[in-house]
Amino acid sequence: MEKKNYIITLGFIIVLVFFGIWFLAIIQTTPSEEIHIKPVAKHKPEPAAKVEPEPAAKVEPEPAAKVEPESAAKVEPEPAAKVEVKPAVFDIVPLEDQDCAKCHPYAVKDINERGGLHQSIGCSECHLEHPPLGKDPIPTCEMCHDPGEAAHYNIKNCNACHYPHYPTEMKFGEINSAACLSCHPDQGKEMEAKPSEHAGLNCTECHMVHREWAECADCHTPHADEMTHADCLACHKPHSPKAVNYAEGIPNNYCACCHEDVGTALASSKKAHSEMGCIECHESKHMAVTQCDGCHDADLHGASMHERYPLCLDCHNNPHALAE
Ligand code: HEC
Ligand code: HEC
Ligand code: HEC
Ligand code: HEC
Ligand code: HEC
Ligand code: HEC
Ligand code: HEC
Ligand code: HEC
Ligand code: HEC
Ligand code: HEC
Ligand code: HEC
Ligand code: HEC
Incomplete structure (x- = not known):
């Protein structure tokens, strides 16, 4: 009786072991890929060689050491050979562009x-x-x-x-003018040599987009309604606006908007000066005055008369409204 029981038990164990092995075999062949893939395959024998070229030195040492002991031990005994091959192929492929x-x-x-x-x-x-x-x-x-x-390559924060x-599409935000000056030193020098309120502005308040600029009238009221942006630049330089220098062809009404009385006097005079431009006698820069003898002969009326009346305006009244 005891012997029979023993045989049955033994038979049962054998069957159990058989099923156990069969079951293991199934697990190994199908779902194993997903589960075991990563640690072992990657950092074992061959992969190491392949991975090295790029991120090599840094990456290898630690993970390899850590991973092997545990997971390796579990899997290796029986089906090792099968598992290693597949994931190896697929993990190692380096990223291409x-x-x-x-x-x-x-x-x-x-x-x-x-x-x-x-x-x-x-x-x-x-x-x-x-x-x-x-x-x-x-x-x-x-x-x-x-x-x-x-x-230019010394500026901090290139990404600003x-x-x-x-890289060439730029929208300037709040950036330091020094960055602009690394390529445009002249504007900085001009602002320093001829100080004005504009020197206190950031370049990008007027140049929001590279190679473009704001119009003067975006921030200022023109002296005369009909003045265009180009007109402003005929008298003011944007980086040193305080010094007013005249370009050619400034019409009299662009002076008369501030010097109304003079403008009216000249325009309503019947004498030859009323045909002239302000900037013919007030040449090149604001406040300059060309005297009478810059255009007329100083001895026009004879030396003795001029000695007695040295000032032309003693008799001719006013340059803008010559005596009638
Ligand atoms: C399989 C998908 C995949 C491919 C292929 C891939 N990447 Fe990535 N990449 C990602 C993921 C996901 C992240 C985010 C990872 C994280 O944040 O940890 C990422 C992050 C990055 C980052 C970092 C971003 C950051 O903000 O730090 C860069 C840079 C990058 N990838 C560039 C590349 C380049 C270059 C290639 C081609 C050579 C490439 N990637 C190929 C998925 C991919
Ligand atoms: C203030 C804004 C600004 C910052 C900050 C800046 N750049 Fe630029 N960068 C420009 C502008 C504007 C140009 C001229 C583009 C053009 O010619 O149209 C330029 C041009 C360039 C060019 C092409 C022309 C050249 O000189 O070679 C390179 C390269 C460049 N930058 C690299 C950098 C690097 C690197 C940094 C950081 C160290 C940087 N930039 C920081 C505005 C900036
Ligand atoms: C000239 C060098 C350079 C090249 C070429 C380049 N990148 Fe980048 N990339 C960068 C830098 C620098 C950043 C970080 C930008 C930042 O944070 O403002 C970046 C950021 C990224 C990011 C993070 C997310 C983002 O958009 O900011 C990804 C993803 C990325 N790059 C993918 C690529 C891919 C894909 C290519 C090729 C098509 C590529 N890069 C080419 C320099 C480069
Ligand atoms: C891997 C090398 C590399 C890196 C990193 C790199 N550049 Fe460049 N960059 C180049 C090359 C090459 C050119 C072509 C012009 C040249 O020969 O200088 C260029 C050109 C440029 C230009 C001019 C682009 C044009 O179309 O005119 C700018 C601006 C620029 N880089 C900015 C940057 C900035 C900002 C960074 C950092 C975020 C950066 N680059 C990082 C290699 C690089
Ligand atoms: C990397 C060098 C570089 C940087 C940085 C740079 N520029 Fe320029 N900029 C140039 C070049 C190159 C031109 C074209 C010059 C030309 O055509 O004579 C130009 C042209 C200009 C022009 C137009 C000139 C004209 O006559 O049409 C303006 C305005 C200008 N830049 C302003 C700025 C401002 C403002 C900054 C800072 C936010 C800046 N730039 C930063 C290189 C640069
Ligand atoms: C982004 C705004 C802005 C733009 C654009 C601008 N200005 Fe100004 N300007 C100012 C500010 C701010 C001041 C100082 C306060 C004031 O006088 O209104 C100033 C002052 C001036 C002054 C007096 C300077 C001084 O030191 O007393 C003149 C002249 C001037 N601007 C002319 C111009 C001309 C000409 C243009 C066009 C080329 C122009 N501005 C464009 C903002 C601007
Ligand atoms: C008040 C507005 C204003 C400010 C602030 C300003 N600019 Fe300008 N800038 C202009 C205008 C307007 C022009 C166009 C001039 C023209 O058409 O003749 C110009 C032209 C330029 C040019 C082309 C060459 C020239 O001189 O005409 C460059 C480069 C330039 N600016 C750089 C700068 C830099 C760098 C800064 C900061 C240090 C700056 N600008 C600050 C208004 C300004
Ligand atoms: C005909 C020459 C001329 C033209 C054109 C001109 N200005 Fe003036 N501007 C002057 C003179 C001269 C002054 C100085 C007045 C003073 O000394 O008080 C001046 C002063 C200024 C001031 C200093 C504040 C003030 O009003 O006194 C600003 C701002 C100004 N101009 C902006 C402009 C703008 C914007 C334009 C174009 C719409 C412009 N100017 C066109 C000659 C001109
Ligand atoms: C924005 C207003 C403005 C404009 C535009 C303007 N002026 Fe003036 N101008 C003034 C002011 C203000 C004074 C007085 C300055 C003082 O006495 O300190 C003045 C003074 C003068 C003086 C007197 C110099 C002296 O010694 O007494 C002359 C000459 C003059 N301007 C000529 C012109 C001419 C010519 C134009 C046109 C090309 C012009 N101005 C445009 C505002 C302007
Ligand atoms: C024919 C030459 C001539 C013409 C044209 C002329 N001026 Fe004058 N202007 C003078 C002379 C000379 C003086 C100096 C008078 C003095 O020393 O008392 C003067 C003085 C001035 C003064 C300062 C004294 C005052 O009368 O207020 C102003 C402002 C002035 N001119 C503005 C103008 C304007 C604006 C125009 C054009 C509308 C103009 N001038 C056209 C010759 C001229
Ligand atoms: C920029 C040159 C210029 C200046 C400066 C100048 N004039 Fe004249 N003047 C002329 C011209 C041109 C005429 C007309 C042709 C001629 O008679 O020579 C003229 C004409 C005159 C006439 C004759 C007017 C007529 O209608 O018959 C008188 C008088 C005169 N000028 C006086 C003066 C006096 C006084 C001054 C100084 C306050 C002065 N001029 C400054 C250029 C000038
Ligand atoms: C003592 C008074 C007096 C003085 C001083 C005087 N003039 Fe005259 N001028 C006259 C009279 C009078 C005329 C002739 C009437 C007229 O044409 O208005 C005249 C005419 C002129 C004419 C126009 C006649 C012509 O020949 O074309 C000019 C130009 C002239 N004067 C310029 C000057 C100049 C320049 C000065 C100073 C250097 C000056 N005058 C000083 C009284 C004077």
């Missing part, structure tokens, strides 16, 4: 359409690493734009003006 589009379509689109000279650079020439393995996926500009090469995927 054509892969980026699968997950970052907008970055690729931006560069292709608006990248400028950065189009000639592959994604992975700038992005040397990729998370989670790579801790430093964002490049610095100075990797390629050597600060020793130009004053450039977005690297479309």
Whole structure:
């Protein structure tokens, strides 16, 4: 009786073991991929060699050491050989530039359409690493734009003006004028040499977009309604507006808007001066005056008469309204 029980039990155990092995075999062949894939395959024998080229040094040491002891121990005994092969193939493939589009379509689109000279650079020439393995996926500009090469490459915070995927499209925000002066030193020198209220403004208050500028009338009321932006510039320089120098062809009403009485006197005079432009006698800059003998012979009426009446205006009254 005891022997019979023993045999039955033994038979039962054998059957159990058999089923156990069969069950294990099934698990190993089908769903195993998903479960066991990662740690073992990646950091074991061959992969190591392949992974090294790029993120190598940093990444390898720790994970390899950590992973092997536990998970390796569990899996290795029986089906090891089978499992290692598959995931190895699929984990090791390095990222190529054509892969980026699968997950970052907008970055690729931006560069292709608006990248400028950065189009000639592959994604992975700038992005040397990729998370989670790579801790430093964002490049610095100075990797390629050597600060020793130009004053401009020494500015901090390149991203305040450039977005690297479309580096030439710039919308200036609140930025320091020093950045502009690194390429346009002359305007800074002009502001320093001829101080004015404009020197206290940030460049970008007038230049919101590169190579463009605001109109004077955006901030000021013109002296005369009909004055255009170009007219303002005929008298004022934008970076040193205090010194007024006249360009050619300024009409009399652009002076008369401030000098109303003189304008009226000249216009209503019946003498030859009323045909003249203000800037013929007030040449080149504000407040300048050309005296009578700049145009007329100082001895016109004979030396003895001029000795007695040295001032022309003693008799001719006023340059703008000559005595009738
Ligand atoms: C399989 C999808 C996938 C592919 C292919 C892929 N990436 Fe990524 N990338 C991601 C994910 C997901 C993240 C976010 C990871 C995180 O935040 O930890 C990411 C993050 C990044 C980052 C970091 C962003 C940040 O704000 O720090 C950069 C840069 C990057 N990828 C560039 C690339 C480049 C270049 C390529 C092609 C060489 C590429 N990626 C290919 C999925 C992908
Ligand atoms: C000239 C170097 C350079 C090139 C080329 C470049 N990137 Fe970038 N990329 C950067 C920098 C720098 C940042 C960080 C920008 C920031 O944070 O303002 C960045 C950011 C990213 C980000 C993070 C999210 C975002 O849009 O800010 C992703 C994703 C990315 N790049 C993918 C790509 C892909 C894909 C390519 C190729 C089509 C590519 N990059 C080409 C320099 C570059
Ligand atoms: C991997 C190298 C690399 C990196 C990193 C890089 N650049 Fe460039 N960049 C270039 C090259 C190459 C050019 C082409 C012009 C040249 O030869 O200088 C260029 C051109 C440019 C231009 C002119 C683009 C045009 O179309 O005229 C700007 C602006 C620029 N880079 C800004 C940046 C900024 C800002 C960063 C940092 C976010 C940066 N770059 C990072 C390589 C790089
Ligand atoms: C204040 C805004 C501003 C900042 C900050 C700035 N840039 Fe620029 N950058 C410009 C402007 C404006 C241009 C001229 C673009 C043009 O010619 O149309 C330019 C042009 C460039 C160019 C192409 C012409 C050249 O001189 O090679 C490169 C490269 C460049 N910048 C790199 C950088 C780098 C690198 C940084 C950070 C160290 C930086 N920029 C910071 C505004 C800026
Ligand atoms: C990297 C060098 C660089 C930087 C930085 C830069 N510029 Fe320029 N800028 C240029 C170049 C190059 C031109 C074209 C010059 C030309 O056509 O003679 C230009 C042209 C201009 C013009 C138009 C000139 C004209 O006669 O049409 C203005 C205005 C201007 N920049 C203002 C600025 C301001 C404001 C900043 C700062 C926000 C700035 N720039 C930053 C290089 C730069
Ligand atoms: C972004 C606004 C802005 C623009 C655009 C602007 N200005 Fe001004 N300007 C000012 C401010 C602010 C002051 C100082 C306060 C005041 O006098 O209104 C000033 C002062 C002046 C002064 C007196 C300077 C002094 O030191 O006493 C003159 C002249 C002047 N502007 C002329 C011009 C001309 C000409 C233009 C066009 C080329 C112009 N401004 C464009 C903001 C601006
Ligand atoms: C008050 C407004 C204003 C301010 C502030 C200003 N600009 Fe200008 N800038 C102008 C105007 C307007 C022009 C166009 C002049 C013309 O058409 O002759 C101009 C022209 C320029 C030019 C083209 C060459 C020239 O001198 O005509 C450059 C470069 C320039 N500005 C750079 C700068 C820089 C750099 C700063 C800051 C240091 C600055 N600007 C501040 C209004 C301004
Ligand atoms: C015919 C020359 C001339 C023209 C054109 C001209 N200005 Fe003036 N502007 C002057 C003179 C001269 C002064 C100095 C007045 C003084 O000394 O008080 C002046 C002063 C100013 C001032 C200092 C504040 C004030 O009103 O006294 C501003 C601002 C100004 N001009 C803006 C402009 C603007 C904006 C335009 C174009 C719409 C313009 N100017 C066109 C000659 C001119
Ligand atoms: C924005 C107003 C304004 C405009 C425009 C203007 N002026 Fe004046 N001008 C003045 C003011 C204000 C004074 C008085 C300054 C003082 O006495 O300190 C003055 C003074 C003068 C003087 C007197 C110099 C002296 O020694 O007493 C002359 C001459 C003159 N302007 C000529 C002109 C001419 C010519 C124009 C046109 C090309 C012109 N002004 C445009 C405001 C203006
Ligand atoms: C034929 C030459 C001539 C013409 C044209 C002329 N001026 Fe004068 N202007 C003078 C002379 C000379 C003086 C100095 C008078 C003195 O020393 O008492 C003067 C003085 C002035 C003064 C300061 C004294 C005052 O009378 O207020 C102003 C302002 C002035 N001119 C504005 C103008 C304006 C504006 C125009 C054009 C509408 C104009 N002038 C056209 C010759 C001229
Ligand atoms: C920029 C040159 C210029 C200046 C300065 C100038 N004039 Fe004249 N003047 C003329 C011209 C041109 C005429 C008309 C042709 C001629 O008679 O020579 C004229 C004409 C005259 C006439 C004759 C007027 C007529 O209708 O018969 C008198 C008088 C005269 N000027 C006096 C003066 C006096 C006085 C001054 C100084 C306050 C003066 N001029 C300054 C250019 C000038
Ligand atoms: C003593 C008074 C007096 C003085 C001083 C005087 N003039 Fe006259 N001037 C006259 C008279 C009178 C006429 C002739 C009447 C007329 O044409 O208005 C005349 C005529 C002129 C004429 C126009 C006649 C012509 O020959 O074309 C000019 C120009 C002239 N004067 C310029 C001057 C100048 C310049 C001065 C100063 C250097 C001056 N005058 C000083 C009284 C004077």
